[in-house]
Amino acid sequence: MSERKLSKRRQKNHSAARLAAIVDSSFDAIISNDLDGTIASWNKAAERLFGLSADEAIGQSIHIIIPEDRYNEEVDIVRRLKLGEKIDTFETVRMKSTGEPVQVSITVSPISDKRGKIVGASKIARDLSEAKENERRLRLLMREINHRVKNQYAVILSVISQTAARSHDIQGFERRVRERIMGLSHSHDLLSSVDWAGVELRSLLSHQVKPFNGAGEFRLSGPDMLLDANAVLNIGMALHELIINRVQFADIDRSSVDVTWEACQGDTLDEPTFQLAWRETAIRNPDLLAQGNGFGSLVLRRIVASSLGGVSEWKIIDDVLTWTLAAPLSKVKIRDA
Incomplete structure (x- = not known):
């Protein structure tokens, strides 16, 4: 060869x-x-x-x-x-x-x-098993995003309409709408940073306080608790109104805030309850929210509690303001967290 x-x-x-x-x-x-x-x-x-x-x-x-x-x-x-x-x-x-x-x-x-x-x-x-599973998850995610975006549109429209109904001038309306939407955006930022997997209540409060210099002293007490997305957005909205109210109407030099929360057994053995309390001292205008004519009043008295299937109460005794929220733990806390 x-x-x-x-x-x-x-x-x-x-x-x-x-x-x-x-x-x-x-x-x-x-x-x-x-x-x-x-x-x-x-x-x-x-x-x-x-x-x-x-x-x-x-x-x-x-x-x-x-x-x-x-x-x-x-x-x-x-x-x-x-x-x-x-x-x-x-x-x-x-x-x-x-x-x-x-x-x-x-x-x-x-x-x-x-x-x-x-x-x-x-x-x-x-x-194609993994690719098809990823497609399925993406479709679910897109539906969830669509649902959440629609919910946020509804909240923003409510913020705009309710603020407009209670504003006396365009400058005040613009400022309050901007502040409230920024408050929602802070909650969104937190959720996005953890891929909407849940946010610690302590982190939520810190994030809402951060934009306001001179908001005074806050004492936090409660167990570690991961809030689900709906609870983050609604409780974040309530905290924003409380912080705004504090910055505008509390005597910061004398005032302090205690925020406490717990999970406890409710009236029925099978329904644990989430309880949150905001207690603030040295309120300069104690009758402000009691007048019930502000969007903040609507948020704290009705919107948040209704969204979480719970009840809320606003009390002012002397110069001490207390806001409490009670809701089913299942509506607030990430499951198994």
């Missing part, structure tokens, strides 16, 4: 070995079968995807991985290959050795012999 022929054979063997290595290391299942449907090759990715070893699969009918209601797909593949038609990648369902269906995309290529006659098919099957 001449040196030239030996060189060509070595090159051919090297190319075949390299192709085999590529096929075997592919993340996608690569399978070949003849036109009768007998499996001729089966790579490691096919073993992982379908749960059958190469020894178990090779020599078997391709139907071992095709659900009965999809047999017609294989018939159509063979028909089109024989006609020389190009087969576009398509999505379908195949079957694991356990009988469990698996969503895949399949790319089909013809296999020809030395004379160019089509003798079989090479198929690349890509597992």
